[in-house]
Amino acid sequence: MLRFARLHLSSHEDAEDAVQDTFAAALVADPVTLTGVDPRPYLFGILRNKVMDKLRRRYRTEVTTDQPEDDLDALLFDGRDHWLGGVAPKAWTTPDAQLESDQFFRVVDICVSNLPAKPARVFSMKEFLECGAEEICEALAITRADYWQCLSRARKQIHLCLNERWFEGGTLP
Numbered sequence: 001m002l003r004f005a006r007l008h009l010s011s012h013e014d015a016e017d018a019v020q021d022t023f024a025a026a027l028v029a030d031p032v033t034l035t036g037v038d039p040r041p042y043l044f045g046i047l048r049n050k051v052m053d054k055l056r057r058r059y060r061t062e063v064t065t066d067q068p069e070d071d072l073d074a075l076l077f078d079g080r081d082h083w084l085g086g087v088a089p090k091a092w093t094t095p096d097a098q099l100e101s102d103q104f105f106r107v108v109d110i111c112v113s114n115l116p117a118k119p120a121r122v123f124s125m126k127e128f129l130e131c132g133a134e135e136i137c138e139a140l141a142i143t144r145a146d147y148w149q150c151l152s153r154a155r156k157q158i159h160l161c162l163n164e165r166w167f168e169g170g171t172l173p
Contacts, residue, residue, distance in 0.1 A: 001047055007113070007124055008051045018050040025050075048129045055139045072156050087160070104166060111161035115154055122147060123154035 001022065005015035025046050026039070076087050112120055121140060125131045131139070137147050 022047040107166045111158045119150040119154035122150040
């Protein structure tokens with residue numbers, strides 16, 4: 001949970017506070033409601049709200065203007081938008097078995113952690129926190145175009161990372 005909070009909150013102290021606030025909120029929850037419930041999704045749901053609250057407060061005053069450094073599309077596609085040789089996606093064998101693998105999710109976590117900060121936040125908020133585009137744009141104070149560019153860039157980089165570290169038999173660092 002701390003790693004998840006750390007991805008979104010630049011301060012280690014803020015991340016720790018969010019996790020502690022999550023456990024404090026869980027302790028005051030109605031115990032009847034939690035009977036027979038897997039605590040992980042419940043706790044991550046609380047953590048999601050704590051992180052979003054902190055992000056909303058932070059990004060209402062801060063505005064980021066960093067621009068992407070290179071054109072990832074030029075590295076992946078030719079002039080006719082076809083994959084360049086050597087970077088095209090490989091056929092995934094038995095995806096159901098691989099998705100159930102804890103090691104696969106460790107590699108996904110490493111890939112997301114290696115993304116630049118802004119695309120990592122956008123991707124994580126979209127895919128892990130299940131936030132909508134408007135909510136992400138508002139929380140991070142970014143435009144819709146910037147949102148789509150960050151999401152596209154993150155997905156492409158994660159795709160490349162997974163091809164390198166998982167589907168072609170790479171090992172964990």
